Amino acid sequence: MIVGTAGHIDHGKTSLVKALTNVDTDRLKEEKARGISIDLGFAYMPVEGAETLGFVDVPGHEKFIHTMLAGASGIDFALLVVAADDGMMPQTHEHLAIIDLLGIEYGVVALTKSDVVPKERLIQLETTIRSELAGTALRDVPIIAVSTVSGQGLAALREVIVGAARQFTRRSAAGGFRLAVDRSFTIHGAGTVVTGTVLSGMVSVDSHVTVSPSGLSARIRSIHAQNRPSEVGRAGDRCALNLVGADISKAAITRGDMVLDSSLYAPTNRIDATLRVLGCERKPIGHWFPVRLHHASTEVGARIVLLDDEPAAPGTRTRVQLVLDRPVAAAVGDRYVIRDTSAQRTIGGGRFVDLRPPGRKRRTAERRAQLDAQELIEPDRAMAALLAVSPFYLDITAFARDRAMAWKDVSALAQATGVVQLSVETSVFAMSLGHWKEFKRDLLDRLATFHADNPDLLGIGIERLRSQLEPRLPLSAFRSALQSLARSGDIGLEGAWVRLAGHEVTMAPADERFWKEIEPLLGGADRFRPPRVRDLAELFAMPESRVRQLLKLGGRMGKVHEIAHDHFFLRGTVAEMVMIAAEVSLATAEGWFTAAQFRDRVENGRKVAIQILDFFDHHSITLRRGDLRRVNRNRLDFFAGPIDGARARNVVFGGETSPVGRPDFKSGRGRETVFGGFDSHSLPPSSTNPGSSR
Template identity: 30%
Template sequence: MKHIVIGTAGHIDHGKTTLIKRLTGIETDTTREEKERGMSINLGFAYVDLPNGERIGIVDVPGHEKFIKNMLAGVAGINLVLLVIDANEGIMPQTKEHMDILTLLGIEDFIVVLTKVGAVDEELREIVYEDIQESLKGTPLEQAPIIETDAVENIGIDKLKEVIMLKVEQLSTDIVEAAPRLNVDRSFSVKGFGTVVTGTLLDGSLKIGDELIAYPGEIKTKVRNIQVHETNQELAYPGQRTALNLTKIGVDEVGRGSVLTTKANVEPTWMLDTKITCLNLPQNQLELWDRVHLHIGTKEVRGRIVPLGVDKILAGEEGFVQLRLEEQVAVKSGDHFIIRSYSPVVTIGGGVVLEANPVKHRRFNEETLASLKIKEEGNFEDLILDYLNNKIKQFKTAKEIAEYLNANLDLVRDTLDDLIVKGQVFPVSHTFLGMEEVNRSLVEMEQVLENYHKKYRLRQGMSLEEFRSKFGQFKGKELEAMLKYLKEEQLVQVTGSLIKLTDFEVSYNSYQLKEKERIEKVLKQSGLTPPSVEEILADSPNAKEVLEALNGVSIYYLNPETIIHMDTFNHGVNFVKQHITENGSLTLGEFRDEMDTSRKYAMMFLEHLDELGITKRVENNRVLA
């Protein structure tokens, strides 16, 4: 089932509120000030039942210039707009501004409603009708139906409902099945219930009991109750006008401009990468550090303009801009916005968010401009690859990718499958990283090993534990998959607990070679009664480095203070295994006699085998583990 929200737009006193009351039976001017002044100041909400039984939400937005920021808050989440024009006056400046704003916000479906036709003679009505058609040529409203109505005399209301019904049936509501997101346009307190907020639910569904975060303050709350069209519901669907009763949060903590969503679905930001269209009006242009009002979702903040790739954006032009904000916002890529000049406040243009959490860019950086071009063009494979190769340095799940791109999860999964087949995405279990980023990380891994080999020329390699610690952004399975890839490409070798570049070989100079021969000879002759490490190192500047190189090759550390020749270690292990296999067990004395050593070293050796899991002690004997 579609969930559609209709908005009104038009000049002050052109009959929007009266029209809605006739369509719905609901009075949207609710405050005493609104009634006394005869104009809408705040947003009004209603719903209309169409001839096919479908119930559609309506947002009545104020038309007066002084309240245009309320109008901007009201259009968030609207699918279809009724552009209201008084048959006595025709298109007015406010009408044109509303048309510009709605077009910049990406709204494509309109119905032009000519109001108050009962008070206009037929000749004037025809003139106004033709003038409207002429004014709409070349705009997204050119093909919009024009319906003549009079709410007071009940003229054309049924026809308008039928046209709305047909439009709704034709609308494509491509709602993303992702985490729920609601831009709060109104917040108030109800005695006995607490905080209530309203807005159009974007992206996902909500149910009672769901835990949400109010951004940008990042305040935790929970849904106590849900109303849709003044009726309690267990579940709210994407695209519905929704009222939420929230727990553990005050009205002042979740006012207009707040965003309610799940944890980590959005991230508060001070900057936005955008594509902006500057309206073709003589006074309009955007230059470096121009201060502007940004209207996005239901929030208004001030910010400054940083054009990217150009010095300025002139009237009628479009370009990439990084917006540097004075307050944080919580938005997503693909969100539309309006910018208005700082003073006097007039609409300059608007656009779409290409990157919701960017870093600061150099203004004429080719890589940055290329990345923004990909995001602007919207090729889905390119968008995923841009994210997985340039935005992040860690593996992401399909769900995380879908939430970042504000895209359908099934589409993301299908596209990832295609990219994996093409060799452009590296999968590990249920996570993914772009192959370009993987290759950059692999080069970094090789560089880490190369630097290690240069620093420790006689070591056989870096410990795997130390190597893994250098790449903490990757989880265990992910890092192991990348190591496996390096091994399959014969770039690294892993031996025991050490890793090294495949082409690395230990190379001794003449002094080190002499020291190597001395150490190996001493340890081979001493068997399991070796000199201490301290004695080996005594008065020899090369001994420590040589010992590190021989570790695991020709010498073996029983503990940090005790080393033996590798032949001695292997002989001891082989004797223990064979003796226990033939006799069932081994005593300390039997091992001591075989190795011609003392009780101290025999005990040290056997306890080390216990630690390795080769043997275990049973009373005073050893058996195989």
């Protein structure tokens, strides 16, 4: 259990901690000289029958509230200190508000200097404090009169703290490891050491971690947990981590950084959150209002974007989007506090709801439903609720990461709830069973309709089909869904086309006989330089229009592709040339190659080689820069058949293949949700807008 002090300056917080632990937490020369706490102080108290207690002593001066917040975010038990001769003072009220905003429910009030005031004063003060505590999470905590000079009440105070520690339920070590850094220093012979409170998960010696938001990688050489050498650090522990790594140094890691499991690394600069505005605020919070955001041990500038129509009035709760000056590491459900930019007062606080919110269309009914689901704390309820609202699918890999959950826990949760999972590279998307059945039925119905309207076409383009379906899955997830349906025998995949499993395109008998004569001439050893339409017309003594008509039909059926005017290549040959281009690209510096290098591999003339590459350029198979080209590896499957296991292991696929130029292509551009950027609800209001400044 971590005990944190709170209270006004010079009310005896540091002296009280020293009386309880025999540790003077004022370690800085300036603190000794001025007689006040300036930075966070730390002490430990062994407890028989329980784990060692950690104490975080915070400054009480109004100028150091930001430092107090850096220490308060990780505490479990509040030691609110009130001097009997002064009573409740400005920083006492502010510290109490912060404790309440951070959701700290356990604590005790210590009335220090109780030996210098009459008993009546103590009774009166206790009544006043009870009134102040009434509306907070600490409303029922004990109030004990103490004196660090005479020792009065110290035994009773220690007994309350120790009793709470024995009953305290240690935070669950499930989930991903996160430690909020509050100190970084160097120890001779050891190197860089960072200290902080473990917010979630567990870590062990020799684990590899990432420092966020910088992204530095490190290995943990050794651990001290609760001031003792340990092999592990768990949620709730005060830990010191000895970090080693190529770029790890005292200067590279500062207060406010987060040391975390590498799978959780995804800093964000835009967060949707709940917000409770303190009742003591003088005016409502307007749109684009500037604040200082305090979360864990970090402090960052931010702007408030209102998600409701009205300004956030004092004493009310609302939802807002926090647009940060720089990225931070966070998790859904984390608490935060906001203060004004002049650092004179605390304004409010709340919980983080969504770490990846859109920058536009924040106030739609769809978005409100998503936030209602995201706000649920229990992962199983949140997942079920998210799958029940638009867009009716969920990236459960991101869901686990943003909630600092271990993947095995989310995977088990998904299996237990019976959702359909679509694996794509490093992510897993999920749909409820009901929506998956509707999606599958709609997909098959649309394919049947397309085949009825276009009996001479092999199938519908992948992107065109995706744009017609709801939910509109990301392309990578949609491909995974198609592959699943192909494995189950419901559909067939032919490169960029999708067809029903039983659909076949056939030619008329005369066309079929003619095709069987032409097809061998397009393949074989001369497949990279097949005859043109005029050559075939001369060979078979037929009109060029008749040959062209047949090859165009073959193109619609997916048998051939027209690389240049009247120059058709078999589909398999085009796929082979794509792989040859990929091999040429891999064999050159930075992947750029010339037309001559490609020509030499296909043993073709320069003109035809350039025509082939121009065709690839048109379909984004290659990317051109002057006379050089480089293969776009995200499009290598464009002309291929279904991806088999061996090919998937050897070729990196991805991106959004789009059959531009195909006869069945219809653009869905502009219909996707746009993330990032600003709109009328995120731009700073004009100076003439009421409530825009305070």
